Every structure is written in C-alpha cells, then in structure tokens.
Amino acid sequence: MDVNKIIGQNIKKYRTAYNMTLKEMSDKLHKSISTISKYEKGEISLDMTTFLETAKILRISPSALLSGTSVLSNEHSETDHNAEVIYMYTYSGSEKEIVRSLIEQYPPVSPDDPYRVHLYNDVRDFKNPGSCSGFYTGDYSENGFLGTYILHNQISSTEHVMISCVKNLVNSNQQLGLVSGLSNYTMLPVVFKTVLSRSELTDRKHLMDLLTFSREDFRELKQSHCLVVRNVR
CATH class of the missing domain: 2.40.128 (Lipocalin)
Structure with missing residues (x-):
C-alpha cells in the first residue's frame, strides 16, 4: 500500500473517531469536500503545510498519520511508524x-x-x-x-x-x-x-x-x- 493511501485511511479513521463529517473537516482545513474525500481515498497527496494542519485539527502527532509505513528521519535512518x-x-x-x-x-x-x-x-x-x-x-x-x-x-x-x-x-x-x-x-x-x-x-x-x-x-x-x-x- 502506498503512502497516500495509508495517510488517507488514517485521516478517515481519526475523523470518524471524532464524529466529524467531511463538511466539518473541509471547513476546518479550508479545502473542498471533494478534496478531503480524495485525500482519504489516497487519490491525491497532501503538501507538508496541509499534512501538519490536518494532524493539528485531529489533535494527533503527525507521525500517527504515517502509521503503517516507514520514512527516513533527519539522521537518514529508517524509522518505523507502525x-x-x-x-x-x-x-x-x-x-x-x-x-x-x-x-x-x-x-x-x-x-x-x-x-x-x-x-x-x-x-x-x-x-x-x-x-x-x-x-x-x-x-x-x-x-x-x-x-x-x-x-x-x-x-x-x-x-x-x-x-x-x-x-x-x-x-x-x-x-x-x-x-x-x-x-x-x-x-x-x-x-x-x-x-x-x-x-x-x-x-x-x-x-x-x-x-x-x-x-x-x-x-x-x-x-x-x-x-x-x-x-x-
């Protein structure tokens, strides 16, 4: 599974856990409902600013949105986010x-x-x-x-x-x-x-x-x- 789909699934998971609708999420993130839906389906990528703002809205660590994948840390070593x-x-x-x-x-x-x-x-x-x-x-x-x-x-x-x-x-x-x-x-x-x-x-x-x-x-x-x-x- 690619990174976009993993991030998208995590966004949907936390959004629904908060009982937050797509409309409410779109209002908070200042994006269209269609864009939020595409994020959750992994059809489009989030830029870094949107990624960090999404984590802030959901009140979670940005790394939680990456859970299920691996990225490179600042020291260029593999860090498991699972x-x-x-x-x-x-x-x-x-x-x-x-x-x-x-x-x-x-x-x-x-x-x-x-x-x-x-x-x-x-x-x-x-x-x-x-x-x-x-x-x-x-x-x-x-x-x-x-x-x-x-x-x-x-x-x-x-x-x-x-x-x-x-x-x-x-x-x-x-x-x-x-x-x-x-x-x-x-x-x-x-x-x-x-x-x-x-x-x-x-x-x-x-x-x-x-x-x-x-x-x-x-x-x-x-x-x-x-x-x-x-x-x-």
Missing part, C-alpha cells in the same frame, strides 16, 4: 455484552519517554476502529511488571481513564487489569476489569470468566476493603 495494536475487552453489565476496544501504542521517542496511546472504545469491527463510541488519547508507561495507561476522552473533556495492569507470567501476550475513572454516563467513579491481548480473542466463555467478578474477588474485597485482580490465568 503502532503496536492491542485488543481490549471489558464487560458491560447493563448491556450484558462484551465491549471490544482497540489500542494503538506508539513507541517512545527516547527510552525515558512514555508510549503514546490512542484508544478506540467500543468498536464493532477491529478493521474499522474509527467507527467507535469514544476516542481517547494519552500515555502508557512501564515500571517492571507494572503498566499504566492515562487516557483522556477527546469528545468529552470531563472523562479521564486509568488502566492498571500487571504483565502475565503465564501468558505474556495477555494481561488482566482494572479500568478506573469517572463515567461519562453516570458522572460517578467506576472500576471494572479489562483484558488486554496482542491477538484477537474470540472465546466468549473464556472472556466472560476473565471479565466478570468471581466469588474470590468479592471475598477478598470484603476482607481487605480493596479490589484486587490476580493476573495468573
């Missing part, structure tokens, strides 16, 4: 269904910097993450076996989320953690379980076992007055 894709699962008790989300995790510029993160919450199709119910951006940092995501809702500025997880020594490709934050729906603090996986999970029974609170969870909550997730499965 984000690591992580599949995220939670359970909605009110809807009685598993909520599927997608995390794009961009490598840090230097070892001391955090990872840059984009979270597409509640997606129906992992191949089309822009069609989601919520778009979050933020950082991910690691400290030994511990990992922490700090994310901010880009649609509703009042909602912020923290995801705390521990590396799984039994299954290195899968992590079990806790999501906490202020719910945008109830405006109350909430905490729920999450599963993060480097591969798509399709076994509903297995996911339900991981995502729902067990008797052991409630027993420990009663004894210690804190919610603990043991990442051993």
Whole structure:
C-alpha cells in the first residue's frame, strides 16, 4: 500500500473517531469536500503545510498519520511508524455484552519517554476502529511488571481513564487489569476489569470468566476493603 493511501485511511479513521463529517473537516482545513474525500481515498497527496494542519485539527502527532509505513528521519535512518495494536475487552453489565476496544501504542521517542496511546472504545469491527463510541488519547508507561495507561476522552473533556495492569507470567501476550475513572454516563467513579491481548480473542466463555467478578474477588474485597485482580490465568 502506498503512502497516500495509508495517510488517507488514517485521516478517515481519526475523523470518524471524532464524529466529524467531511463538511466539518473541509471547513476546518479550508479545502473542498471533494478534496478531503480524495485525500482519504489516497487519490491525491497532501503538501507538508496541509499534512501538519490536518494532524493539528485531529489533535494527533503527525507521525500517527504515517502509521503503517516507514520514512527516513533527519539522521537518514529508517524509522518505523507502525503502532503496536492491542485488543481490549471489558464487560458491560447493563448491556450484558462484551465491549471490544482497540489500542494503538506508539513507541517512545527516547527510552525515558512514555508510549503514546490512542484508544478506540467500543468498536464493532477491529478493521474499522474509527467507527467507535469514544476516542481517547494519552500515555502508557512501564515500571517492571507494572503498566499504566492515562487516557483522556477527546469528545468529552470531563472523562479521564486509568488502566492498571500487571504483565502475565503465564501468558505474556495477555494481561488482566482494572479500568478506573469517572463515567461519562453516570458522572460517578467506576472500576471494572479489562483484558488486554496482542491477538484477537474470540472465546466468549473464556472472556466472560476473565471479565466478570468471581466469588474470590468479592471475598477478598470484603476482607481487605480493596479490589484486587490476580493476573495468573
């Protein structure tokens, strides 16, 4: 796939994640709707000024628009712009269904910097993450076996989320953690379980076992007055 198509797909992904129409994007970028559509289809190239302005409008790093390709850095060495894709699962008790989300995790510029993160919450199709119910951006940092995501809702500025997880020594490709934050729906603090996986999970029974609170969870909550997730499965 050529660079124009990759950039175009990324523009469309982020635009739809913001629930932004082609008309709204054209007004912000001062381009015609037809031109924006051609950008998204990869039919025409963006000049550098338009490229940078597009990233600014979408409130993302310019390199995120290049995710899926490789370019030459100022030092003329190849820099990979591919984000690591992580599949995220939670359970909605009110809807009685598993909520599927997608995390794009961009490598840090230097070892001391955090990872840059984009979270597409509640997606129906992992191949089309822009069609989601919520778009979050933020950082991910690691400290030994511990990992922490700090994310901010880009649609509703009042909602912020923290995801705390521990590396799984039994299954290195899968992590079990806790999501906490202020719910945008109830405006109350909430905490729920999450599963993060480097591969798509399709076994509903297995996911339900991981995502729902067990008797052991409630027993420990009663004894210690804190919610603990043991990442051993």
